[in-house]
Amino acid sequence: MIVFLVGCSSPAVRQQRLVAKPNMLFSDSVVLSYNSPKLLPQLAPGFAGSGGAQNSGCTSCR
Amino acid sequence: MTSPQLRLRSLAVFALVLSLLLPSSSSFAAPTDAPAFELPKWETGEKVKLSDFAGEVVVLDFFAYWCVPCKRASQEVESGIQKFYAGKKGNPHGVPVRVVSINIEKDNPKLTSQFIKQAGLEFALNDFDGALLEKFGGAGTPFLVVIDGTRAPEFRVLYKHAGFEGTKKLRQIIDGVMPRKTASVRLTSRRSASIEEATAAPTTREGEVSFDAMLASDVQTTSTSIRYGESKGDTTWNARFTYNSIAEDYEPFRAFDFQTSARSLYESYFAGQADLRRKLHDTLTLSGSATVYDGFTDYRSLWFSEYYRQRFSADPLYYPSNPQGFSASTGLRWEYQPTTGFAEAGFAYAYDQIAPGWDLPDGTAENPTPNLEHGRDLLHTFSPSLRFENVLTRRIRTLHEFQLTLTTDRDSRYSYRGSVNVALGERWVWRTSGGYTHEDPALRAWNVGATMEFEITSQWLVNVSGLYYHDTGEIENSSLLSTAGPGLQTYQTGLGLRYLGERNSFSLSVSPMWSQYEALEVGTRPFTNLYKDRTWILVQTAWNIEI
Structure with a gap:
């Protein structure tokens, strides 16, 4: 599990050029968001990650 | 199914997973003598040695053009350290301070040149194979080192760190360095307000x-x-x-x-x-x-x-x-591997007043005209989460996110x-x-x-x-x-x-x-x-x- 999550080791710093490219990062900026449209949780409840209202989607589901 | 015991059990399972997943903290090496170096200047190739900085405090700033946080770090070090101490003619004890920026990337020199210009670096050297960085134990960039050269030929490493902690911390270390012959004398700071203002960390x-x-x-x-x-x-x-x-x-x-x-x-x-x-x-x-x-x-x-x-x-x-x-x-982010390994634990609460469902129940013999009823219109949601971000190889970066969501009546x-x-x-x-x-x-x-x-x-x-x-x-x-x-x-x-x-x-x-x-x-x-x-x-x- 630990290996799955964090790997065995990190590459030497001089080998980090490719993983430091802006499109290789997990950025908070919406300019660099991929496959995560803000509106999709309205349609697909499995994408909703926060808030009871977003999660429930419907109004009278239990 | 939604009893308090079940919720407590869910939280306990989540806490157990957290304790199993978090790796142990990294540690820093004790201060050591600085390794001697001889590196070429960025523009001219002229060789520069550590011994050239005898009697000074040297701040090494390792960078690469592709390193996103390096740009801000280099800008702030150049402004808040190099220009700051140049304006004051040294630290409070009169020891000259010199920032030496060290480029570790050989490829794409045009982009490195652009980085140097934009960050305003005055004195840059090349360490293309990262050999000097590795001698200091650097595992990521930006990597900053403060060296005391006042006891030359002995050069002592006072500070080394992957990641930029701000110029305030660097100044505290630099201000404590005293000239060799007046080591027992601590002078009062002669800081000028205008210099402080001009060289403060940029926003x-x-x-x-x-x-x-x-x-x-x-x-x-x-x-x-x-x-x-x-x-x-x-x-x-x-x-x-x-x-x-x-x-x-x-x-x-x-x-x-x-x-x-x-x-x-x-x-x-x-x-x-x-x-x-x-x-x-x-x-x-x-x-x-x-x-x-x-x-x-x-x-x-x-x-x-x-x-x-x-x-x-x-x-x-x-x-x-x-x-x-x-x-x-709220969240707490832990950089357990310098610049390449992050864990973040978060907790969120949401209060939602929602549009409820309505229903008119069928009448019964006891209650032939029941009242209109509505479903729950208030939801409380508690949501702990965990994130792990890692660089696994020179080509692979990963992110894992786990979330538990506890919502009223669900x-x-x-x-x-x-x-x-x-x-x-x-x-x-x-x-x-x-x-x-x-x-x-x-x-x-x-x-x-x-x-x-x-x-x-x-x-x-x-x-x-x-x-x-x-x-x-x-x-x-x-x-x-x-x-x-x-x-x-x-x-x-x-x-x-x-x-x-x-x-x-x-x-x-x-x-x-x-x-x-x-x-x-x-x-x-x-x-x-x-x-x-x-x-x-x-x-x-x-x-x-x-x-």
Whole structure:
């Protein structure tokens, strides 16, 4: 599990050029968001990650 | 199923997983003698030795043009250390201070040259194979070293650290260095207010505007956000305002609904958000966020609300819905591997006043005319989460996110989302993501997506993407009439264009999407026209500017 999550080791710093490219990062900026449209949780409840209202989607589901 | 004991058990399981997953903390080496070096100057190739800085305090700033945090670190070190002490003619004890910037990247010298110019570096050397960086034990950039050269030929390392902790910390160390012959004398600071002001850590300001649309023939939703943020030293804050619109053609399903009529609906949603991040320690960052909103969060709730309004608004017990709420969250981010390994634990609370469902129960012998009833209209949600981000190899970066969601009167929801980014070559990046959500008794949802991006130039990129989503349907309510969505599949493809400039960045993507529902249960039939298959167009555009 630990290996799955964090790997065995990190590459030497001089080998980090490719993983430091802006499109290789997990950025908070919406300019660099991929496959995560803000509106999709309205349609697909499995994408909703926060808030009871977003999660429930419907109004009278239990 | 939703007893307090079950919730406690869920939290206990989550805490156990957290304790098993968090690796042990990294440690720093004790101060040592600085290794001697002889490196060529960036512009001329002229050799520079450590011994050239005898009698001075030397600050080594290791950087690479591709290192995103290096730019801010180098700018601040140049301004807050080099210029600051040059203006004061040394530290408070009169010891000269020199910043030496060290480039570790051999390829793309034009981009390195651009970095040096933009960061305003005055004195740069090359350490192309990173040999000196490795001698200092550097595992990431930016990497900063403070060396005391006042006891030359002995040079002592007073400080070394991967990641930038701000000029304040560096100044504390530098100010403590005294000349060899007056080591017992501590002079008072002669700081000039004008120099302090001129060389204080610069403030980075950022603005961002984004627009999303999800459009079908009878349902159109949009989201527009404006964000402004500032970053100075150890603190970053952002303020965001969001406006969403929902326009839809409410259309009753005549075979099961004779009481409501078609109507065009339009609703607005407003939200304000503020967040703050502050570095507590060299490896720990605390964050907090608060959000308030007013309006329907999704087009389906608006559809149901209209259905109930038309059916029951004549009843004196009925009241119009007014969805609104707020949320607050906090997180602690731990950089357990310098610049390459991060873990973040978060906790969020949300208070949601939702549009409730309404029902008029059938009469019984004891109560022939029952009153109109409504479902729960207030939800409390507690949500702990864990994130792990790592660089696994020179080409692979990963992100894993786990979330537990506890919402009033519902079973625990467990979610996982994993992402793997792979640099296939100099210009190709492959991004894959997948997620799974589980909520008893019946909701199972999963998705998988991928994006392939190509760098046309260093600033312009194009991408193609695909996303598949599947769920088993929302959890049915026990009453006769249910609004729960049936099982759903969506297929999405997309084309995107991205511009990543020095201070401006921009993105645009257009994605057709198809949504297909499974057969509806009897209790959901009145909403057949809501839960019908649709073809959508998704549009996303965003613009970011560093001011």
